[in-house]
Amino acid sequence: MSKNISDNNEFLLLELQNGQERAFDYIFRKYYKALCAQANIYVHDLDKAQSLVQDCFVKLWNLRGSLDQVNRLAPFLSLMVRNKCIDHLRKIKTQQQLQESENYGIVDIHSDSNILFHEFEERLVVALSALPERCRMAFEYSRFEELSYKEIAEKMDVSVKAVEKLISRALKILRKELKDYLFLSFLFFDLFSL
Template sequence: MGYNSSDFILHELKSGQERAFDYIFRKHYKGLCAQAMLYLKDLDTAQGLVQNCFIKFWEKRSEVTEIQNIPAYLSFMVRNQCIDYLRKEKVIAKAHNEHESGKTHAENSTENVVMLHEFEEELVIALSNLPERCRMAFEYSRFEDLTYPEIAKKMNISVKAVEALLSRALKSLRSELKEYFPLLLLLLGVIR
């Protein structure tokens, strides 16, 4: 399947074409895992939650023509799943709240949550907009924790080429997400 319009992909998905689903999954999975990591701080939990979102997405494929923006729709699903998960894990939330105090913290939290939501949507879009080889190198480095020589071997390119791809990916992400630079640094630190 080529890089066709979003409408075509949604039409194919609605008619039950698994290749359309596979395309969407491969394009957005890693970015959505990064989004979930910002909430959950646990890669296994984040990956499981994102996989559940994709299962629901497939199950609701007959309704997909109502979707205007696939990355934003999936990001919204993941965010809601993360929030539901964290609500169920009230013990963690309670422990966190006991260490924090005062109304000022609550106000800052609300601002941070809003900014985090905006960042998540922009991150998913920015990752999906990277050229494919840049995105692959970035994902191997940040999500699979591979070294440059390991990435070079996996992609059948030189270590210098890996460095160039990663440099290009980071430059692009820094440019597209400059308003969220502190959160981008946090993400890169968490996933590294």
């Protein structure tokens, strides 16, 4: 994984460790949406996803004194969110088991077997949050809001050519960041189709 585009925000981490609220705000604004998107893959409920991600940020603040071990923020946050979501799903599972034990088999689908599958999205969340701001914007408009290049150009107040360049750059970086994962899953798919 190329280090230069990853977020090695040592300064930010240091500020957070020192209890700087500004650093917390900055980190929150930068990663919140992406982490919600990640959590949503697990819980399929955006409100719940937001609440879980918020809990993670509360935890981040409480842990700020012992963040020395963390050298990259985005993967750390992403991992925290994943664990939180899995915890949450396990809790639900237990509750549902208690309530309706006959549905055990169906409920089981939620848990461990799906965790590996979301790794790609988690990598993507991390990679996206590390993209240059305007690249990320263009990509998100195109991918998640399904806008045409023309619409994106209007929204961002740039030419269509510029949008092409931004998206191309975003995809190139993402492709590089997710390289290992893409080939791995490619193999997976091949195995399945055999």
